[in-house]
Amino acid sequence: MVIEAGKQLAKKGLIARTWGNVSCRISDSYFVITPSGRAYETLTPNQIVTVNIENCCYKGDVEPSSEKGVHAEIYKQRAGINFVIHTHQPYASAVSPLGIDIDILDSTAQALIGRRVVSIPYGLPAIG
Secondary structure: OHHHHHHHHHHOOOOOOOOOEEEEEOOOOEEEEOEOOOOHHHOOHHHOEEEEOOOOOEOOOOOEOOOHHHHHHHHHHOOOOOEEEEOOOHHHHHHHHHOOOEEOOOHHHHHHHOOEEOOOOOOOOOOO
């Protein structure tokens, strides 16, 4: 699922080069995440990294996304969340410096993501 999601994001222009990451909770203690700096179009199952939610530890030579800590925090704080997609897609990247919140008007979209997309100040990556 993680590989297919990455490929679809790249195909639809929602990820530029290797920027962004995709993860999926696989148990109460672990999630899998895309590796750091690898093209989504050529990812293989052996390159997907299993990460411990509690301490961000992982095994193997493939380095997980530097955003693994952000994903881990989401999984820790929201037990009902099982999939996280983080992109640097062009439209959001263009709007983010404006620092404005975006009200979601469509009721179907509201059911999925809430009534508002909140803009927050820039922060450095790599928690954990």
